[in-house]
Amino acid sequence: MSRSPRSLLDVATEALLASPGASLTEVAAAAGVSRTTLHRHYPTRHALLLAVAEHSVTRVERAYAGAGLDAAGDDAAAALRRLLTALIPLGPQLEFIHRERSLDDDHGLHARFDALDDLVTGLVRRGQDAGVLRADLPAWWLVSSLNGAVYGAWELIDLGRLAPLDAPGLLLTTLLDGIGR
Missing domain, CATH: 1.10.357 (Tetracycline Repressor; domain 2)
Known part of the structure; x- marks a missing residue:
């Protein structure tokens, strides 16, 4: 399932609230995308946190x-x-x-x-x-x-x-x- 970066951020927000220590792999799974897809938008966990x-x-x-x-x-x-x-x-x-x-x-x-x-x-x-x-x-x-x-x-x-x-x-x-x- 492909998602826009904006909707990825909404899903990432919910995933990180549910599990504050969630890895990029776990956030990607919650968003229904591969870790590679998430990594393309946000190369590090900190980059994802900043974007959220x-x-x-x-x-x-x-x-x-x-x-x-x-x-x-x-x-x-x-x-x-x-x-x-x-x-x-x-x-x-x-x-x-x-x-x-x-x-x-x-x-x-x-x-x-x-x-x-x-x-x-x-x-x-x-x-x-x-x-x-x-x-x-x-x-x-x-x-x-x-x-x-x-x-x-x-x-x-x-x-x-x-x-x-x-x-x-x-x-x-x-x-x-x-x-x-």
């Missing part, structure tokens, strides 16, 4: 770009809903970025990913200024809570405990309304 990370960050950047995070403060909740809806299906990519320790020294990748938090922080601050979001909590905390909640939702979807279409509403309600009475 680049692919993952690019997909996440597209989700952020499409969410309209430059919205006015009054529209912060709607922009967050769009972001959550776009991010939840990218759970494997987000998990790979956070879990793959061999890429910790790649400051360019991490800078790209960290810049996305800056976009959300700006939206949160505008929402706080507009009185739509709580102003008594630091924006960085709200963004960290959002990131953790997205990861938690994806994990529950992966376990079959949460329906993907229910996740954005549950997440947003929990984040905006909290768990108190």
Whole structure:
């Protein structure tokens, strides 16, 4: 079965999450291609890891770009809903970025990913200024809570405990309304 490099990266992401120490041979088998075919695209395991990370960050950047995070403060909740809806299906990519320790020294990748938090922080601050979001909590905390909640939702979807279409509403309600009475 022949696959494009892009779909190889999606399969490689899932294979590497399922077995972080997977060899190129194991990743190739999961993708339904020969090791030679995989090696032609990614000559080393590190090259494959870098390609998966680049692919993952690019997909996440597209989700952020499409969410309209430059919205006015009054529209912060709607922009967050769009972001959550776009991010939840990218759970494997987000998990790979956070879990793959061999890429910790790649400051360019991490800078790209960290810049996305800056976009959300700006939206949160505008929402706080507009009185739509709580102003008594630091924006960085709200963004960290959002990131953790997205990861938690994806994990529950992966376990079959949460329906993907229910996740954005549950997440947003929990984040905006909290768990108190």
